[in-house]
Amino acid sequence: MRGGELSNRVGPSIVVIFEDLIAKRSEVAPERPRKILSWPRADKTSTGTWATDQTVVGALNRLAYETDVQIEIATFVDELGTITEVLDDARVMYSSLAITHPSHLARSLAYAPHISAVYHPHPEHALTYGPRGRLVTPAKRSMIGRF
Numbered sequence: 408m409r410g411g412e413l414s415n416r417v418g419p420s421i422v423v424i425f426e427d428l429i430a431k432r433s434e435v436a437p438e439r440p441r442k443i444l445s446w447p448r449a450d451k452t453s454t455g456t457w458a459t460d461q462t463v464v465g466a467l468n469r470l471a472y473e474t475d476v477q478i479e480i481a482t483f484v485d486e487l488g489t490i491t492e493v494l495d496d497a498r499v500m501y502s503s504l505a506i507t508h509p510s511h512l513a514r515s516l517a518y519a520p521h522i523s524a525v526y527h528p529h530p531e532h533a534l535t536y537g538p539r540g541r542l543v544t545p546a547k548r549s550m551i552g553r554f
Contacts, residue, residue, distance in 0.1 A: 417521045420477035420502070421552070422512070423467065426484065428528040428543055430457040430493055457489070459497040462548045470552035471500040479522075480504045481512055509535050526551055 423429060433456060467478055478501045482490055485506055494501060507515075513535045516522060525536040526543050533542050543551065 418475050418477060419523045420479050420521055421470075422479045422481050422522055422525045423463075423501075423551070424525070424527040424529070425480050425482040425490055425494075426528075428460070428526065429463050429467075429480070429499065430459045430497075432456055433458040457493045459493060460548065461497075463543075463551065464497050464499055466549050466551040468498070468500055474552070476523075476552065477502040481507050481525075483508065512536070 426432075470476055471478055478499075480490075480494065480499075480501045480503070482504070483506070484490075487504065487506060491504060494504070509532050512525070516525070516536060516539055522539065524541050525539050526541045527536070528543050530542060533540065
């Protein structure tokens with residue numbers, strides 16, 4: 408805000424790929440709670456099939472708290488309801504969630520100057536996103552937002 412005028416500038420945002428970075432598919436089925444007295448068993452939800460990485464969740468929440476960067480989550484699987492539950496259970500602060508394809512995401516970066524980085528865990532997509540792509544290896548998981 409300069410001289411009492413409100414700015415209409417769009418703040419920077421980052422895109423984080425959900426699969427294999429925020430959460431990985433777990434092979435173990437979720438444990439069903441036991442029946443206590445006359446209460447029925449809880450419905451089997453698919454949130455137990457994803458195991459969240461708390462290091463990445465902590466780094467994303469730190470980035471959201473300390474800066475004005477908006478976090479956009481992109482996924483390549485068509486399980487939007489399940490992924491929303493996983494993100495809400497892990498308490499990830501994000502502004503939007505979208506289903507996309509790597510090539511579609513790379514093409515849309517040309518028309519989205521507000522996106523400053525795309526954090527992804529897949530080495531085969533290292534050059535897909537151009538200079539905005541950031542490969543996150545297991546050693547650099549906590550450095551999201553700093554490189």
